[in-house]
Amino acid sequence: EDQVTQSPEALRLQEGESSSLNCSYTVSGLRGLFWYRQDPGKGPEFLFTLYSAGEEKEKERLKATLTKKESFLHITAPKPEDSATYLCAVQSNTGNQFYFGTGTSLTVIP
Amino acid sequence: EAGVTQFPSHSVIEKGQTVTLRCDPISGHDNLYWYRRVMGKEIKFLLHFVKESKQDESGMPNNRFLAERTGGTYSTLKVQPAELEDSGVYFCASSQEGRGIDTQYFGPGTRLTVL
Numbered sequence: 001e002d003q004v005t006q007s008p009e010a011l012r013l014q015e016g017e018s019s020s021l022n023c024s025y026t027v028s029g030l031r032g033l034f035w036y037r038q039d040p041g042k043g044p045e046f047l048f049t050l051y052s053a054g055e056e057k058e059k060e061r062l063k064a065t066l067t068k069k070e071s072f073l074h075i076t077a078p079k080p081e082d083s084a085t086y087l088c089a090v091q092s093n094t095g096n097q098f099y100f101g102t103g104t105s106l107t108v109i110p
Numbered sequence: 111e112a113g114v115t116q117f118p119s120h121s122v123i124e125k126g127q128t129v130t131l132r133c134d135p136i137s138g139h140d141n142l143y144w145y146r147r148v149m150g151k152e153i154k155f156l157l158h159f160v161k162e163s164k165q166d167e168s169g170m171p172n173n174r175f176l177a178e179r180t181g182g183t184y185s186t187l188k189v190q191p192a193e194l195e196d197s198g199v200y201f202c203a204s205s206q207e208g209r210g211i212d213t214q215y216f217g218p219g220t221r222l223t224v225l
Contacts, residue, residue, distance in 0.1 A: 004152070034213065043114070043201055043216035044153075087153070095166055096141065096205075097155035098214060 002027045002092050006101035013078055013108050021073040021104045023088030033071050034098065035064050036087040044087055047073075078108045112136070114217035116202050122223045128190040131220045135184070135204030141165075142185050143205075143214060144177060148198040156200075159185060192224045 003026045013019055025033065032051055036044035048057040050066040057064045061082065063074040073086055085105045089098040115134045123129050135142045144156040156175070157167040161182035170177070174193070179185040189196050199221050203214040 036216070041218070043116075043218045046213055046215060049213055089153075096158050096212070097143070097166065097169065098145075098153075099155075100145075100153040102152045 002090065002099045004088055004090055004099050004101035006086075006088050006104050008104060009102070010105045011107070013075075013106070015079060015108055015110050016077045018074070018076045018078070020075070021086055021106070023071040023073070023101055024069060025071070025088075025090045025099075027090050027092045027099070029093035031091045031093050033066055034089045034091070035071070035073055036089065038085045038087055038103070047086075075106070078106075080108045080110050082106065083108045114202055114204050114215055116200075116217040116220050118220060119218065120221045120223075122225065123192055124225055125194055126191045128188065129192055129222060131187045131189075131200055131222070133185045133187070133202030133217060135202070136206075136215055139204035139206050139215075140182065141205040141207070141212070141214075142179060143203040144185070144187055145201040145203065145216075146198050147201065147219075148195075153201060156187075189222070192222075194224050197222055197224045 005024045007022045035047040038044045048064040053068045055066050061076050065072045085103040087103045089100045117132045142159040145153045147153045155169040158165045159179045162179050176188045199219045201219045202217045205212040205214045
């Protein structure tokens, strides 16, 4: 069964304190892994798509990496505006639906 | 370009009543998805339309849920009759191609509370 596990559930960082979020996945055949950001009361906002192991994508202070079993979202020198819930989702070769993790709630303290 | 829109943003109904949620996808997107997040759980897939056809409805919980997409544009999700366990946030997403790797763009969601 396709499954996504994210850790930690919650993370508090001081402004400027870099860290990483983890997304472990089990999928019959990976078509793509997606990272989204979700602010309270809003829908998931697309950040990155990763297709194959070894791939990396960057956007401002965020960098996503992918291996055959997990993905990391690295946050470098975070700012308070980076506070949000970060969601990981995978899409398998067997269908178009996304399988989501429960997310990591990130709080960046000024 | 307008994103995915959903209406209403919130709905509070009594158990046994009927509620209809609406989703307008990004213009030109043939693929439309419904997902649901129950409190404390992950976002879960409900169904997938390609234009006006249901491609995959394996995530629909039971026959109290009916989704339609007339003319391949907007979609509605009706819950009749609503039960307490139907409470949650219902998200709609759309994508352009649906073949290969295709990013899904999400709407803001409809928060449904069944009392």
